[in-house]
Amino acid sequence: MLDSYLPILVLIVIAVAFAVGSVIMSRLIGQKKPGEVKLAPYECGMPPVGSARERLSIKFYIIAMLFIVFDIEAVFLYPWAVMFKRLGLFGFVEMGVFIIILLIGYVYVWKKGALEWE
Amino acid sequence: MENLVQMALQNVNMAAIMPSLVLCCFGMFLLMINVFMPRGKTTAASLISLLGLAVTFVVTLRAWNHPELGFAGHVALDNFATFFNVIFLIAAFLTVLMSDDYLHREGYPVGEFYPLVLFTTAGAMWMASGTDLMTVFLGLEVLSISLYVLAGLFRGQLRSNEAGLKYFLLGAFSTGFLLYGTALLYGVAGTTNIADIGFYLSAHGKMLQNPMTIAGMLLLAVGFLFKIAVVPFHMWTPDVYQGAPTPVTAFMSAGPKAAAFAALVRILILGLGGLQADWSSLLWMLAVLTMFIGNVTAIYQTDIKRMLAYSSIAHAGYALVGLVAANAVGISGILFYMLAYTFMNIGAFAVLVLAGKQGEDNLTLEGFSGFGYKRPFLGVAMSIFLFALMGIPPTAGFAGKFYIFAGAINAGYIWLAILGVLNSAISLYYYLRVMVYMYFREPQEDYGWVRMNPGTVVSIVLAIVGVLYLGVVPGKIMEMAKMALF
Numbered sequence: 001m002l003d004s005y006l007p008i009l010v011l012i013v014i015a016v017a018f019a020v021g022s023v024i025m026s027r028l029i030g031q032k033k034p035g036e037v038k039l040a041p042y043e044c045g046m047p048p049v050g051s052a053r054e055r056l057s058i059k060f061y062i063i064a065m066l067f068i069v070f071d072i073e074a075v076f077l078y079p080w081a082v083m084f085k086r087l088g089l090f091g092f093v094e095m096g097v098f099i100i101i102l103l104i105g106y107v108y109v110w111k112k113g114a115l116e117w118e
Numbered sequence: 119m120e121n122l123v124q125m126a127l128q129n130v131n132m133a134a135i136m137p138s139l140v141l142c143c144f145g146m147f148l149l150m151i152n153v154f155m156p157r158g159k160t161t162a163a164s165l166i167s168l169l170g171l172a173v174t175f176v177v178t179l180r181a182w183n184h185p186e187l188g189f190a191g192h193v194a195l196d197n198f199a200t201f202f203n204v205i206f207l208i209a210a211f212l213t214v215l216m217s218d219d220y221l222h223r224e225g226y227p228v229g230e231f232y233p234l235v236l237f238t239t240a241g242a243m244w245m246a247s248g249t250d251l252m253t254v255f256l257g258l259e260v261l262s263i264s265l266y267v268l269a270g271l272f273r274g275q276l277r278s279n280e281a282g283l284k285y286f287l288l289g290a291f292s293t294g295f296l297l298y299g300t301a302l303l304y305g306v307a308g309t310t311n312i313a314d315i316g317f318y319l320s321a322h323g324k325m326l327q328n329p330m331t332i333a334g335m336l337l338l339a340v341g342f343l344f345k346i347a348v349v350p351f352h353m354w355t356p357d358v359y360q361g362a363p364t365p366v367t368a369f370m371s372a373g374p375k376a377a378a379f380a381a382l383v384r385i386l387i388l389g390l391g392g393l394q395a396d397w398s399s400l401l402w403m404l405a406v407l408t409m410f411i412g413n414v415t416a417i418y419q420t421d422i423k424r425m426l427a428y429s430s431i432a433h434a435g436y437a438l439v440g441l442v443a444a445n446a447v448g449i450s451g452i453l454f455y456m457l458a459y460t461f462m463n464i465g466a467f468a469v470l471v472l473a474g475k476q477g478e479d480n481l482t483l484e485g486f487s488g489f490g491y492k493r494p495f496l497g498v499a500m501s502i503f504l505f506a507l508m509g510i511p512p513t514a515g516f517a518g519k520f521y522i523f524a525g526a527i528n529a530g531y532i533w534l535a536i537l538g539v540l541n542s543a544i545s546l547y548y549y550l551r552v553m554v555y556m557y558f559r560e561p562q563e564d565y566g567w568v569r570m571n572p573g574t575v576v577s578i579v580l581a582i583v584g585v586l587y588l589g590v591v592p593g594k595i596m597e598m599a600k601m602a603l604f
Contacts (some may be wrong), residue, residue, distance in 0.1 A: 090127055104146045111153040 009026050062114050132444070134188025134195045136245070137178045137203055140239040145236035153363030156479065157267045162230045164218040167232035171211045171239075178203045183601075191311060192250040198453075199247035201602040205457050206242040208584070209373035210235050212464045213301040215577035216471045217365040219569070223476055226272050226365065233367065235314030238264040243379035246384075251300040251310040251338075254381045255412060258296065258345070261288050261374055269362040269370070281361030286352045289345070299453040302334030303389075312389040319392045319451045326392050332351025333389050342385075346379035346434045349408040350471075359427035363473065367423065368467030371430045371462040379452060383441060387449070388604065394444060401442045402534060408435030409541040414549045420480045425548060426466060429507060432545060433459055438490030439538050448525025450599035455522055458588050462506035465581030472574050475567050486552060488561025493568055497556050498576050511544045514588035521596060522553070546553040 011070050040048050080087070087094075107117060132139065147161050148170075155162065178200055185196040214235060221227050237260060244257025266289065270282020304310050305317040306325055319326055343350040359367045386397055412432030417427035437455050440448035471487065473496065474481050490497030506513035519542065523535040588595060 087127070090130075101146065104149060108153055109150050 032100060059117060066114065069102065069105065073099070129188070129190040131186055131188030133181075134186040135173070135244070136195070137174050137181070137184075137457070138243040140171060140174045140177050141236045141243070143480045144173070145233040148233040148236065148515050149230070152233070155229065158222075158227040160221060160227045160231070162220055163229045164214055164474055165356045167214050167236055168211065169224060170213065170236060171207055172549055174239075175204070175207050175211075178207060189253075190297040192253045193244070193247050195247050196484065196604060198257045198380070198604055199243070199601040201453050202246035202376055203243050203601060204458070205460055206239045206373045206378045208367055208457070209345050209376070209460045209464060210239045211371075212460075212577045212581060213369040213469065214573040215293065216368070216468045218470050218573055219571040220363070220365055224272060225476070226274075226363075226479075230272060231268070231271060233374040234268050238268070238466045239373065242373050245377040245381035248381065248428035249312050249388075251303065251312060251315075254312075254330075254385070255293075255296060255300060256375070258293065258341075258381070261377060262293065262345075265289075265366075265374060269358055270367045271321045271363055271366065275361075277361035278363065279361075281358045284354055285358045285362075289531070290392045291481070292341050292344035292351070294342075295337045299334045299337030299339075299341060301328050303469070306334060308395050312385055315389040316391055319390070323392070323494065331393070332396065335393055336400075338385060339382070339397065339400070340544075342378045342382040343404065346375055346382070346438075347431050348404050348434050348438060349411045350430065352408070352412070352434075355384070356424050356427040359430065360424045362504055364423065364467055364471045364478065367427075368464045368471075369464050371467075372456075373492045375430070375434065376456040376460065377435060379441075379456060381530075383449060383452065384604075385443065386441065387427050397510055398444055401438055402531070405435050405438035405442055405534065406537050408438060409538060410435075410544075413541050413548075415543040416545070419427060419548070420482050420484070421484065422486070422552065423478075424468075425552075426463070429548070430463065431544065433463075433507075435541070436519060436522060436538060439534055442534060443522075443529040444523035446603060447521060447528055447601060449524070449603055450596065451518065451521035451525045453599040454588075454592065454596055455518035455602060457599075458506070458518040458585070460473050460582045461516055461584035461588065462503050463602060464502065464512070465578055465585065466503040466507065468574055471504065471596060472570065473565070474567055479551060480563075483551065483555050484562075486555045487563075488556070489555075489565060490556035491564075492561050492565045495570075496568070496578075499582060500556065502582055502585060506547055506589070508549045512586070514592070517589055517592035517596075522591075528570045582589070593601055 041052050043049070045059065076098065077095070084091065142502050144167065148166055151166065152160075152163055181195050181200045182197060183205075185194065187194050190505050196225055196421075214232060217231060217235075217462060221231060236506055241257045241260030241262075245254050245261060246257075248254035253341065266282055266286040268277055269285045272278035273372070300310060303315055306328065309315060309317040309318065319331070325331055332369055340351065347355040359371065362370065386394075390397065409432050412430075413427050416432065417426035433455075436460075440452040440455065444452075473486070473493075490501070502513065506515035509515040510521040511517075519538070523538050526532075526535040526538070
């Protein structure tokens with residue numbers, strides 16, 4: 001039974017090896033010419049403004065939470081779309097129910113004003 | 119592949135989760151109603167949730183003696199689940215009845231209260247009918263997350279915040295134990311299906327003493343014993359019960375506790391029956407510890423909500439005695455006791471809901487001085503519930519304790535029964551003390567703030583009827599509890 005997990009293990013090993021390997025290799029053989037600009041924290045290419053350790057608004061937290069909900073919806077939609085024909089009407093109704101449940105949550109947060117920034 | 123899809127589709131059986139489906143539909147409907155109603159108008163929501171609970175009650179009762187299996191054996195709506203479903207629904211019904219006026223008085227007319235109660239009840243149902251560790255876990259999470267929010271519902275009150283946060287942190291931690299136990303048992307048996315774990319262990323006897331099996335059993339037990347509030351996993355109970363809104367405390371002490379018992383009984387008896395010698399000696403000690411620590415600590419409490427929290431710990435200990443016995447009388451005794459406890463404890467909290475001033479700082483022993491004379495009906499009601507909690511005949515508490523201790527004696531645990539009765543005697547002291555304050559102290563207040571709002575009064579009356587019915591004619595319900603065993 002465990003054999004079927006072997007490809008996943010291989011994938012994990014390759015992914016970790018690639019990530020760790022790239023960092024180590026670039027450190028070993030890469031050129032290093034540090035400068036003031038290069039050592040500054042990266043802020044999307046803009047000149048850095050203020051300290052990086054600022055307190056963030058709690059509103060980001062709500063947005064992140066809502067994002068996860070709909071992100072998960074997308075995760076479920078992909079395999080469902082692949083199997084759509086085989087699942088037939090039943091699968092269609094099930095996914096409809098699932099989306100309606102999420103929609104209720106969406107309407108709820110919208111009317112509660114969780115999506116308004118100010 | 120084609121066959122797999124077909125099989126998966128055929129195994130879906132909506133009838134097996136029908137009661138919780140109805141509840142969830144009502145819950146989502148209520149969420150939508152709350153959003154479009156003006157703020158602070160929650161009466162309609164409370165009436166709709168009562169309707170939802172009543173409809174679910176009818177759907178649930180129809181499942182009695184008509185077991186349904188669904189979702190490839192992950193969910194079973196057998197008599198065991200149905201009996202517990204009835205307990206959850208009664209607990210939720212009594213809670214919702216007393217909530218509306220209370221929420222307005224305390225200044226938090228939050229409509230989300232009602233859908234959250236319904237979702238908690240649905241989660242409890244999945245715990246009781248889950249025949250797979252994953253289904254039980256799913257139910258536990260739905261139940262717990264809703265309860266965390268309910269405990270912290272009064273977000274401007276420090277106590278309520280503390281209750282919500284404490285319950286969340288410790289609850290999340292204990293859920294980790296539960297999952298770890300599930301993972302270990304899966305590692306042993308290669309399945310998370312409770313009955314299949316049982317079959318595997320009885321077919322491979324030498325796996326029983328494998329450390330992995332024992333560790334899995336212990337970790338699972340920790341997860342559930344936390345929810346039941348058994349010593350030494352009880353530390354959260356007093357703070358959470360005291361800080362949470364009173365109806366939520368009432369609900370928490372009845373519904374979710376019964377749900378955790380349901381899951382624990384199913385897992386220990388069906389899945390880990392082969393380890394009975396191990397878990398019953400463990401639970402023996404925990405039951406004795408729980409009864410003693412709960413009862414002795416309750417003596418020192420002056421706040422009544424906190425006292426009832428410790429009393430609730432002690433009652434979990436009594437119910438555990440039935441699980442130690444693990445025979446038909448003991449297990450059906452647990453079912454009966456949970457039903458009885460639902461009536462008597464929620465009833466006692468309903469009296470507190472009426473007796474409290476805004477902020478509830480007067481719910482102390484002193485605050486009840488002369489209460490019985492100034493408010494005769496509430497005094498008598500409180501006395502009935504306290505007598506039931508003590509286990510005095512002819513109340514439900516007596517019948518429940520009788521069955522549980524009879525089960526223990528039948529199974530040969532005579533000392534456990536003796537210690538249990540001894541503890542009932544200890545508990546007399548702090549329950550009677552409330553009555554002494556109510557009837558033998560000069561009233562210091564005129565209790566003019568007590569408003570007999572109809573919902574709460576109906577809730578109290580229903581609880582009295584339940585307590586007396588179960589106490590006077592326990593036979594019929596006990597027969598049903600016996601039929602509910604698997």
